Amino acid sequence: MSAAPGHVVAEPAGGPLRASESPLQQAWRMLRRDRLAMAGLAVLALLAVAAGAGKVLTEWYVVFDPAAVRLPEKLRAPLSVADAERVAPEDLPALGIYLLGTDELGRDVFARMLQGSFVSLSIGFVAVGISVAIGILIGGLSGYYGNVKLGFITVDTLLMRFTDVMLSFPTFFLILTVVALLPPSIYNIMIVIGVTSWMGTARLVRGEFLSLREQDFVVAAQALGLPERRIIFRHMVPNAIAPVLVSATIGVASAILTESALSFLGFGVQPPDATWGNILADGRSFIFDAPWLFFVPGAAILVVVLAFNLLGEGLREALNPKLRSR
Amino acid sequence: MGGAAGALLEVRDLHVSFDTEAGAVPAVRGVDLRVQRGETLAVVGESGCGKSVTALAILRLLDPSGRIERGAVRFDGQDLLGLSEPEMRALRGRRIGMVFQEPMTSLNPVFTVGDQIGEVLAIHRGLGKRERRAEAIRLLEKVGIPAAAERVDQYPHEMSGGMKQRVMIAIAIACEPEVLIADEPTTALDVTVQAQILDLLRALQQEMRMAIVLITHNLGVVAQFAQRVLVMYAGKIVERSDVATLFREPLHPYTRALLRALPSRSAHAERLVSIAGTVPSPLEYPPGCAFCARCPDVLPRCADDEPRLEGVEAGHAVACWLHAGTGAR
Numbered sequence: 001m002s003a004a005p006g007h008v009v010a011e012p013a014g015g016p017l018r019a020s021e022s023p024l025q026q027a028w029r030m031l032r033r034d035r036l037a038m039a040g041l042a043v044l045a046l047l048a049v050a051a052g053a054g055k056v057l058t059e060w061y062v063v064f065d066p067a068a069v070r071l072p073e074k075l076r077a078p079l080s081v082a083d084a085e086r087v088a089p090e091d092l093p094a095l096g097i098y099l100l101g102t103d104e105l106g107r108d109v110f111a112r113m114l115q116g117s118f119v120s121l122s123i124g125f126v127a128v129g130i131s132v133a134i135g136i137l138i139g140g141l142s143g144y145y146g147n148v149k150l151g152f153i154t155v156d157t158l159l160m161r162f163t164d165v166m167l168s169f170p171t172f173f174l175i176l177t178v179v180a181l182l183p184p185s186i187y188n189i190m191i192v193i194g195v196t197s198w199m200g201t202a203r204l205v206r207g208e209f210l211s212l213r214e215q216d217f218v219v220a221a222q223a224l225g226l227p228e229r230r231i232i233f234r235h236m237v238p239n240a241i242a243p244v245l246v247s248a249t250i251g252v253a254s255a256i257l258t259e260s261a262l263s264f265l266g267f268g269v270q271p272p273d274a275t276w277g278n279i280l281a282d283g284r285s286f287i288f289d290a291p292w293l294f295f296v297p298g299a300a301i302l303v304v305v306l307a308f309n310l311l312g313e314g315l316r317e318a319l320n321p322k323l324r325s326r
Numbered sequence: 327m328g329g330a331a332g333a334l335l336e337v338r339d340l341h342v343s344f345d346t347e348a349g350a351v352p353a354v355r356g357v358d359l360r361v362q363r364g365e366t367l368a369v370v371g372e373s374g375c376g377k378s379v380t381a382l383a384i385l386r387l388l389d390p391s392g393r394i395e396r397g398a399v400r401f402d403g404q405d406l407l408g409l410s411e412p413e414m415r416a417l418r419g420r421r422i423g424m425v426f427q428e429p430m431t432s433l434n435p436v437f438t439v440g441d442q443i444g445e446v447l448a449i450h451r452g453l454g455k456r457e458r459r460a461e462a463i464r465l466l467e468k469v470g471i472p473a474a475a476e477r478v479d480q481y482p483h484e485m486s487g488g489m490k491q492r493v494m495i496a497i498a499i500a501c502e503p504e505v506l507i508a509d510e511p512t513t514a515l516d517v518t519v520q521a522q523i524l525d526l527l528r529a530l531q532q533e534m535r536m537a538i539v540l541i542t543h544n545l546g547v548v549a550q551f552a553q554r555v556l557v558m559y560a561g562k563i564v565e566r567s568d569v570a571t572l573f574r575e576p577l578h579p580y581t582r583a584l585l586r587a588l589p590s591r592s593a594h595a596e597r598l599v600s601i602a603g604t605v606p607s608p609l610e611y612p613p614g615c616a617f618c619a620r621c622p623d624v625l626p627r628c629a630d631d632e633p634r635l636e637g638v639e640a641g642h643a644v645a646c647w648l649h650a651g652t653g654a655r
Contacts, residue, residue: 225418
C-alpha cells in the first residue's frame, strides 16, 4: 500500500481541493444564469403545480367542477360573480366567482383549463418519453452496431433508412389517420404522437454514438471486460444525453401543440373531458361574443410552448461547452 | 531465443487485415511474440506499423472492419481466439489489463474516478459498494495520487493528464492482471511526467510480478524500461533482441536508422536525422522487404524476395538479407 520510491507525484496538489461538480451540476450552474430559461422554467413549474392541482381538484376532491352545466349562466365574462338564484347550490363555483368566465353551456372555464392542463402536460411528457425511448434505442443500435452486417445490408443502413421512411410521412396526416382508426382516447394520442416523433432523436443519438464509439473511454471500457449492455447504457447514453434533453424539451412543446391541434379538429380528447385544444375549438364559434373562450386556452398554449422552447434553448447552451464561453 | 515453454502470453503468426473500400488492407502480417511472467517486452515501430493493432487483436477488441485472418493467441495455455465472447470478457481487465495512450479521453467524463475504478471491482471481483470505495482509495494511493480519499470523488476534468494516466493504471491493475498491455502509455504526457509514469509501472511490475507488453515509438522509453524488444515495420517484425544487444549492435537497417534518428545529447547544433522516404501504403507492399525502398544498404534481391526472421545469435533475430545465414539458429 505504501508508495514505493519514485511514486511520489511531483505535480503540485493545487491547494485545497474544490468540491467536485458533475457535468450536470455544471450545466445547472450555467442554466441558472440564463434569465429567459429560468423564466421558462418558472412558468413550467407553475404549470406543473396547476396540472397537479387540476388532477386533484377536478377529479378527486371536486372543488372546481369542469362538467357542471349551468345553462342560465352561459357565456359569463371572466371574474363575474355567480348568480346564486339561477344556479343550484351544488353547482356554484368555488368562491362564487367564474375566474375565467363560462362557456356556452355555462361550464366554468377555469375548471376546464385546470383539467386540461393535466391532460396537456401528461400528453406532452408521455409522448416525448415514448419518442425519446424509441429514438435512443434505434439511434443507439444504429450507432453502436452500425457496421454489423445483416445479410446484404448493415444494421445502420437498415435502421436509418427506416427512419428516413418515417420522416417522409407527413406526420400530422399519419396521426389523423391512426386516430381516425383507433378509439380516440388520451392514451392512444400519447402513443401515436410518441411513435411518430422519435426520428429526430434517433438521428441525434446515432450521431453521438458514432463519435462516442471511437472515443478512447469506450474502447477502454471494452478492454476492462464490461458487458456491452453496460457500455451502451451506462457509459455511452449519459454522454449522448445532452442534445437529446434539449430536443426532448422542445419536443414536449410540439407534442402539446399536436395534441391541441388534434383536439381542435375533434380527433383528440373527446368531450366532456376538457383539453386546451377542445376548449379552443368550442370557443371558436363565440369569438366575438365571448373572446375569453378563445383567448384563454390560446394564450395558455402559447405561453407554455414558449416556456418549453426557452428552456430548451437555455439547456442547449448550458449543456454545450462550446457555447458556454459567452 | 527464450524457451517456448512457460510463455504466459504467446502470439504466433498473427495476420490482421481491415476491410476498406479499396479491399482488404493488411495491417499485421505474421507477428510472433512471447512474454514470460514478470518480464517487459517492448514493441517498437512508427505509427501505422501494426503495433497497436497487434495489441487490440490479442484482446480481440478490433473494430468490426478488422479481421484476424490467421494465427494463434495463447494465454496461460488457453487459445484466446477460440474463446466465447463472455469468456473473453471475463479475461479482459481481470487477467489482461490495458492502458491506453490518451489519458485525457480514456476516462468517462460523466463519472467520478472512484465510480470508474469501482466498476471493474464490481464486475470482476464482485465487491459491494463500501468495499469498492475503500479499494478505489487504496488503488489511488498505490498509483501515487495524493489526497486519494478526496480525489476519489473527483471527475476526470478536474485532474491533470499525468494524474488521469495514473487513474487509468489504477483501473488496469485493480484486479492484479498477469499481463498489462500498455499502448503508448506516456506519449501524450510531458517528459517529466513520462518518467514518473514509467517509474510507477516498473514499481508496480516488481510488486505484482506482472508481465508488461509496452507498445511505443520511443526508443528512449524502451532503453529505460524493457528487457526485450521487437522492432516492427509495415506489419512485420524485422528485429527481435534483448535491449542491451539492440542498442549495442542493431542489425536491421531500419533499426539502425531509428537509433540514428534519436536526438543525441551531445548535439553539435546539427540537424535532426530522419529516415528518408515514407512507409509504403499497406495496399502496395512490395513482394520483397517492405523497407527496401528506404534502405541505404539495399541488395538486388530485396525487392522481390522477402527475408525471414532468422536468429543470428542467442536471443537476437533479424529479417534482413544482409544478415541471412550469418548465425546458427
